[in-house]
Amino acid sequence: xxxxxxxxxxxxxxxxxxxxxxxxxxxxxxxxxxxxxxxxxxxxxxxxxxxxxxxxxxxxx
Numbered sequence: 001x002x003x004x005x006x007x008x009x010x011x012x013x014x015x016x017x018x019x020x021x022x023x024x025x026x027x028x029x030x031x032x033x034x035x036x037x038x039x040x041x042x043x044x045x046x047x048x049x050x051x052x053x054x055x056x057x058x059x060x061x
Contacts, residue, residue, distance in 0.1 A: 027056045027057075030053075031053070031054040031055075031056060032048050032051040032052065032053055032054065033051060033052045033053075033054050034048075034050070034051040034052065
């Protein structure tokens with residue numbers, strides 16, 4: 001009987017869950033995407049004219 005009462009009352013205790021999605025960043029315009037890795041992409045003179053422009057939010061389809 002006591003075990004059943006404990007199980008009933010322990011389920012009635014409110015549980016507060018903290019959800020964290022990592023670091024928040026402000027998304028601005030001018031996001032570009034290209035599948036793959038290019039080591040020259042970090043250069044200031046890199047030509048990204050062939051990259052795809054993304055609008056956020058984006059569903060990756």
